[in-house]
Amino acid sequence: xxxxxxxxxxxxxxxxxxxxxxxxxxxxxxxxxxxxxxxxxxxxxxxxxxxxxxxxxxxxxxxxxxxxxxxxxxxxxxxxxxxxxxxxxxxxxxxxxxxxxxxxxxxxxxxxxxxxxxxxxxxxxxxxxxxxxxxxxxxxxxxxxxxxxxxxxxxxxxxxxxxxxxxxxxxxxxxxxxxxxxxxxxxxxxxxxxxxxxxxxxxxxxxxxxxxxxxxxxxxxx
Numbered sequence: 001x002x003x004x005x006x007x008x009x010x011x012x013x014x015x016x017x018x019x020x021x022x023x024x025x026x027x028x029x030x031x032x033x034x035x036x037x038x039x040x041x042x043x044x045x046x047x048x049x050x051x052x053x054x055x056x057x058x059x060x061x062x063x064x065x066x067x068x069x070x071x072x073x074x075x076x077x078x079x080x081x082x083x084x085x086x087x088x089x090x091x092x093x094x095x096x097x098x099x100x101x102x103x104x105x106x107x108x109x110x111x112x113x114x115x116x117x118x119x120x121x122x123x124x125x126x127x128x129x130x131x132x133x134x135x136x137x138x139x140x141x142x143x144x145x146x147x148x149x150x151x152x153x154x155x156x157x158x159x160x161x162x163x164x165x166x167x168x169x170x171x172x173x174x175x176x177x178x179x180x181x182x183x184x185x186x187x188x189x190x191x192x193x194x195x196x197x198x199x200x201x202x203x204x205x206x207x208x209x210x211x212x213x214x215x216x217x218x219x220x221x222x
Contacts, residue, residue, distance in 0.1 A: 017047035158204035
């Protein structure tokens, strides 16, 4: 039986109004005697509904989140029999941030790194924030001289799509995408590098974009 005093303030659960297929953070409003049913309010849309809590035993995991070159510690609670693997994404809520993070590595006892493990065996979850990401772009000059290539970083939402053959413009930089390399923690790709026109990737999956400079096409011959 659930002890009401041990009930958390918030729980992740699907919202029948705005997110029936994916969990969102919900605020717990009331708990029935014995903890059998929660009345919750979705923090995304405000919809109030009832849920029956899962009484599976849970564990609290240490999480290290990488965000724009910096890292910070956090915690996440999950069922002890839950299997976690590299590439999994989940919502992380702390006093400082509410964001979606992706698992990049799992650390077990003895500093052993693995790609998949049951939650009860995990010491630390290494992750990175994927709501908004920095993407490295190598821009080659149009004459193909690689020694004059330059590297820039663009900041975009994690689901922003890059496609080989399209022209992108970020501030003073304009370039045509030639190829891209996939991150090791991304899923759904069958190779590491893509360079055919029409090949596409979302920003959170991109390790690096290769492109040709288009800025000079606007220069006058004079």
